[in-house]
Amino acid sequence: VIWMTQSPSLLSASTGDRVTISCRMSQGISSYLAWYQQKPGKAPELLIYAASTLQSGVPSRFSGSGSGTDFTLTISCLQSEDFATYYCQQYYSFPTFGPGTKVDIK
């Protein structure tokens, strides 16, 4: 089993801020990592796959980086619609998700 951690678990930010979320693996997973956004009462939505590839239709203010064990999701200029919970997911082996990072209004 691949264990995953995300930090921070809660991030308070303001519109226009640059925010960074970290996802760390217990073992190397190459670039088999995806990021999702989930709003309350809604299903998750895919943002990024293969660690850094932006899903079609996702705004370019979202970006992903990293490989091996350490990954980062960056939102370059936070918009009001970006306040949500973000999950990383590894697919090097059977899928597992990180515990999530909630981005709320400062």
Place this chain on the structure above:
Amino acid sequence: EVQLVESGGGLVQPGGSLRLSCAASGFTFSSYDMHWVRQATGKGLEWVSAIGTAGDPYYPGSVKGRFTISRENAKNSLYLQMNSLRAGDTAVYYCARGLSSIAAAAHWYFDLWGRGTLVTVSS
């Protein structure tokens, strides 16, 4: 419209059974691996099962032997038969479409999700 719509959730007693369904539309259902992912209230996401295009099933240890995934391509439908349900199975169950960058099982991420159906296991 490309979408997934789950149904079949509800209240069931511990030890009981429930069958979830997922209706797919707007894409070639038979060409995709399909999945169930669940989320307990206020908690994170947990992959529950997968079925390949050839009907090959996959499960994590937490549900293996209790849950059975199946598909009916002619009806563009995915199913999850859940037996011996426990309180810990209480969650919203999402149907999801899986993609893989390589032609091998397990290497899935999820590009399309349904809205979910709530399963509550309680006496």
